[in-house]
Amino acid sequence: MRRALGWLAALGLVAGLGAAFAYAPREVVQGNVQRVMYLHVPAILTAYLAFALTLVASVAYLATRRAGWDRMAASAAELGVLFTGLTILSGSIWGRATWFKGQALSWTQGWWTWDARLTSTAVLFLVYVGYLLLRAMVEDREARGRFAAVVGIVGAANIPIVHFSVKWWRALHQPSTLLGPEPSPIAPPIRLALLVNVVAFVLLFAYFLVRRVEIARVEDEALD
Amino acid sequence: MTAYARRVSLVLWKDLLTERRSKESLNALLFFALLLLFLFQFALGPDRERLQAVLPGLLWLGFVLAGLLGFGRSFVAERDNDCWEGLRLVPGDKSAIYLGKLLGNVAVMGVVELAVLLLFGVFFNLDLWAPLLPLAAVLALGTVGVASVGTLFAAITATVRARELLFPVLLLPAQVPVLLAAVAATEVVLAGRPVGEAAHWLKLLAAADLVYVTVGLLTFEFVLDT
């Protein structure tokens, strides 16, 4: 089953790459750099999926105290951080290429704007990196599971609050940038390519998750 | 008074009594806040207008930093003499302990904020009287926001080594929305603009407070207990 999932994920990735580069059209305004969207958007969606899973697993752990749920929560959070990092990286690159088109920039400039989505994602990243740090610093397995679960629940509950506060904050200080890395959702080919990549990422996430949970289980059993 | 309310008030009474006796936290926090004030002034230069523009931000930055010190100490007294165990052994809903601690933290932070606000008013020539009520509302909502998660995370990190490092790392990202909302609302209020302009921020703060306190009440027993 695991192997099948792995092959499926690999297949999905190939399909996704094909869709992103071969199938999807070249975007009129931004050019080829817009294809980063096929990485950026699936990455953040997968990250949200991962953190949702962390939330569910955290609650389940507190309710049942079964170690399997704790392993799931931790693994999902790790992958969530990974995909969030990818989102920020790709968003930063995309933003630099798009917003500063035509401007002369030194190599250190243009990598960050306090765009609402980028900022929210960065806060999300920090929250869950904190989650992982907490896990690293508590040795008692049982306490670690409990504490991490509570932090995971707070982190997840905060996501919508962060989203709104950053969005409104951004609106205060900056006229809306029309040339943001917004996907043009209307064109069907673009939408299809996006969908293919989202599916590919979710498959990849599922595969990584299954492997990671298994590694965690083996680790736990070795300590027993 | 119900048994639950009684436990809440007992915890609150104990913490406030301890604070009044030792005065450790309050004095240190007040002094810290005063130092921050001077640091801000020195770091940002003598240009008064520039300072006044960023005043709400500085104010809340000061509160958040003071909160890191103050909330981090929430459960320090419990670490001695098996008192933490004692709390665990108290029968009944443990969330009463969280609520009592939260109220105590809000009270102490409230005093610190009041003092800092008055000082800011003096040093930067602010009119605090006219917007008093809305200002109090913003302060109250914001303080509950930072204290609710702060108290919960203080309990979590109380028994972890390197608590002093982990506590800020966990708390600060979680406090971002409260910081943003409180600063924006304070800006509106201090500038004398109609409160309606800050209404959405206040609603967000209220909603956030509700969420945080609820999560705290529901999960505290898991933090305290095996």
Next chain:
Amino acid sequence: MIAATQIRKRFGLHPALDAVSLAVEPGQCLALLGPNGAGKTTLLRVLATLLRPTAGALRLAGVDALRDPEAARARIGLVGHGSQVYEDLTALENLRFWTAMRGADASRPRLLAALAQVELDAVADERTRTLSAGMKRRLGLARLALAEPEILLLDEPYTGLDQRGRKWLAEFLSGRKAAGRALVVATHSFADALAIADRVGILAGGRLVLDRPSAELTADGLFRLYGELTGAEVEAA
């Protein structure tokens, strides 16, 4: 009243308790002897529901303590090494806090009476920071007395008590037994154990290597058994 079955407790890789089973009926007192590190404190903490055992079953006052620890906690009182003393509060305030938290009557006369019992009434309004370790212990015992739990767990309660204090403690424990409570007392003192206990247990390396009615044991016999079972060099207690 206390029924522990095959309790195991592991901290990481370290086995602290290994298949410990014991039973204490109402009106009985079990004394636990054993060298340092044998697991006496760990066992008491498991019995107090402070630690969750890695394996095994525990019933306290008819309640499944592993499934419903909260219900069990209402029936237990513990005096450990730290005496649950808040150093910035006075002796009286400490008692008020802990007694009222349990929902028991915390009226001033009752608290003062309890302090008088352990001869701490003179320091009722002193901050406990100024009290000696032995006095803090006595305060812990007063707290226990006020809580009136069905099960009393005491970890080396005789430590730091002078002759009068020990006499008081022995009387207090007898009184609790007569009232039908179940007691477990961890102690280093053979004499105290034999004086107050109905059963004597020896814990060594996490295992209960002896569990006998004290009526069957003499001081010398116990002394000898202890040396054999724990391999420890002992002096007459």
